Amino acid sequence: MKPAAEEGCPTEDLLAKAQAGDAEAFIRLIEQHKQSLYKVARGFFTEPMDIEDAVSETVLSCWEYLSQLRKPTYFKTWLIRVLINHCIDVRRRRERLVSMDKLPEVPVQNPDPGNLHFESLVNCLPPDYRPVLILFYGEGFSVREIAVLLHLPTGTVSSRLKRGRERLAAVLKGKECI
Numbered sequence: 064m065k066p067a068a069e070e071g072c073p074t075e076d077l078l079a080k081a082q083a084g085d086a087e088a089f090i091r092l093i094e095q096h097k098q099s100l101y102k103v104a105r106g107f108f109t110e111p112m113d114i115e116d117a118v119s120e121t122v123l124s125c126w127e128y129l130s131q132l133r134k135p136t137y138f139k140t141w142l143i144r145v146l147i148n149h150c151i152d153v154r155r156r157r158e159r160l161v162s163m164d165k166l167p168e169v170p171v172q173n174p175d176p177g178n179l180h181f182e183s184l185v186n187c188l189p190p191d192y193r194p195v196l197i198l199f200y201g202e203g204f205s206v207r208e209i210a211v212l213l214h215l216p217t218g219t220v221s222s223r224l225k226r227g228r229e230r231l232a233a234v235l236k237g238k239e240c241i
Contacts, residue, residue: 074092074095074135075135075136077089078129078132078135078138079135081129082129082130086126089126089129093122096139096142099143099201099202100142100143100146101118102201102202103146103194103201103202104118104146104150106185106194106201107151107190108150108153109186116153117146117149117150117153118146121142121149124145124149125142125145140204140212143198143204143212147194181200181201184231184234184235185231187234188230188231191223192226194213195209195227196224196227198212198213206224
């Protein structure tokens with residue numbers, strides 16, 4: 064997977080500046096990957112508050128531990144791995160809470176219109192399939208990379224992709240959800 068580049072300033076240059084303590088460079092790096100962070104987090108959660116919690120904790124952790132990243136070409140993979148860990152943490156915390164009153168869902172601000180249909184389809188799937196499909200189709204990670212990111216065997220990732228595709232096909236044929 065190729066690192067993303069900002070107009071005239073490659074990710075590696077921004078990363079070097081950010082690792083040297085340049086907060087502006089770090090902000091620009093996060094802005095480059097902001098959409099990917101939200102897409103992956105939406106694979107774990109439907110509540111905007113949970114998505115925001117996971118993304119904000121990820122940004123803070125990445126700033127604190129940026130000096131530990133050794134290979135700049137793996138920045139996005141590292142960033143997504145940190146996000147997945149925070150998503151798991153947020154999910155665990157939320158599972159411990161018992162909500163007495165369900166508040167109405169607040170729509171996500173400025174959703175990408177091209178992804179709305181895909182997201183609504185993916186949200187019809189069981190939670191185990193969502194992150195795999197979003198990482199594969201939405202973010203372009205390979206099966207092997209997804210396996211590493213999610214700490215799953217490659218066979219499990221492949222089978223979840225296959226079953227997820229089958230379920231999506233059923234949804235598109237009008238047999239389920241939506």
